[in-house]
Amino acid sequence: MMIEVLYIWKKYGNFTALQDVRFTVYNGEVVGYVGLNGAGKTTTIEIIAGVSYPTRGDVIIDGYSIVKEKKEAAKNVGWVPELPIFEQDVRALDYFIYLAGYYGIDKEEAKKKAEELFSLVGLQGREKDKLKNYSQGMKKRFALAVSLISDPNNFLFDEVLNGLDPEGIMFFRDLAVKLKRKNKAVLFSSHILSEVENIADRVVFIHKGRIIRQMPMREIRNFIKTNTFRVVLGRIDKDVIKIVEKYGNPRIQGNTIFIENFDGNISGLCADLSNYDIIEMGKVKGNLEEVFFRLIGEQNETSIL
Numbered sequence: 001m002m003i004e005v006l007y008i009w010k011k012y013g014n015f016t017a018l019q020d021v022r023f024t025v026y027n028g029e030v031v032g033y034v035g036l037n038g039a040g041k042t043t044t045i046e047i048i049a050g051v052s053y054p055t056r057g058d059v060i061i062d063g064y065s066i067v068k069e070k071k072e073a074a075k076n077v078g079w080v081p082e083l084p085i086f087e088q089d090v091r092a093l094d095y096f097i098y099l100a101g102y103y104g105i106d107k108e109e110a111k112k113k114a115e116e117l118f119s120l121v122g123l124q125g126r127e128k129d130k131l132k133n134y135s136q137g138m139k140k141r142f143a144l145a146v147s148l149i150s151d152p153n154n155f156l157f158d159e160v161l162n163g164l165d166p167e168g169i170m171f172f173r174d175l176a177v178k179l180k181r182k183n184k185a186v187l188f189s190s191h192i193l194s195e196v197e198n199i200a201d202r203v204v205f206i207h208k209g210r211i212i213r214q215m216p217m218r219e220i221r222n223f224i225k226t227n228t229f230r231v232v233l234g235r236i237d238k239d240v241i242k243i244v245e246k247y248g249n250p251r252i253q254g255n256t257i258f259i260e261n262f263d264g265n266i267s268g269l270c271a272d273l274s275n276y277d278i279i280e281m282g283k284v285k286g287n288l289e290e291v292f293f294r295l296i297g298e299q300n301e302t303s304i305l
């Protein structure tokens with residue numbers, strides 16, 4: 001249903017890994033949790049999953065406190081860790097049945113569930129392999145199968161696309177969409193903004209343990225839409241500025257003219273520049289990662305003040 005992260009702090013000795021982190025993931029929503037390596041994503045996710053305690057603050061999962069009502073709260077969370085470590089010398093199916101026992105599911109029922117879930121995550125035929133022989137991607141799929149045992153309402157995917165092949169990436173993207181349609185709340189962490197672009201409805205940005213911004217994906221896309229036009233000329237002289245000034249605010253860099261706030265009249269511009277040997281022209285595309293660095297830049301400036 002939903003995950004409410006309420007002002008959590010996490011300290012490791014003198015080091016503060018999280019400061020006053022607050023955000024909500026609503027049902028039917030996929031939220032991207034984006035920050036650089038070491039920003040605090042895994043720390044947050046482990047606190048939500050109930051495997052690590054916050055120094056201060058709380059997380060409410062479908063109304064239950066992860067600090068005070070851990071059992072009820074954790075039951076409603078499916079978690080796929082960044083690096084699932086299954087070094088056990090056991091067969092995947094046996095371990096799955098063992099873990100299902102935690103949810104009060106008996107052996108026969110667990111076998112049925114395994115059949116359904118191993119196939120759903122694309123591990124059919126590999127049930128009898130030993131977990132330690134699974135590849136990293138297979139371990140992620142196995143962790144996913146385990147997270148689906150209790151059919152939770154909320155999901156945490158920690159850097160789940162990292163290191164996956166294109167088919168695996170597609171699989172997790174489709175899965176996020178399916179979970180969303182089922183009205184689940186999904187938190188998807190990544191250090192690459194463009195990785196969550198086609199999955200997330202909203203992005204929460206974390207930097208150095210603090211939430212610096214939350215933005216709907218469509219706002220992020222608007223943010224990067226630039227109205228700058230670029231023309232590369234064979235030669236450039238000082239008169240050219242006067243010509244292009246009619247079309248916006250020009251800035252010259254080598255043989256390239258960037259025209260900001262371009263008025264859109266391309267044929268007029270071409271005609272006016274016909275003596276200048278146009279080599280290339282086109283709209284300047286905004287880069288998604290730039291948004292992230294712009295936000296971090298703003299953050300660094302305010303922390304200096």
Ligand SMILES: Nc1ncnc2c1ncn2[C@@H]1O[C@H](COP(=O)(O)OP(=O)(O)OP(=O)(O)O)[C@@H](O)[C@H]1O
Pocket residue numbers: 012015017035036037038039040041042043044082159191
């Ligand atoms: N057990 C620990 N003891 C001390 N410091 C820790 C511990 N776990 C994490 N940290 C520190 O807390 C900070 C946040 O780490 P975290 O793993 O949450 O980052 P992250 O955003 O998930 O990064 P990545 O993208 O690299 O996984 C880092 O500076 C890390 O070194």
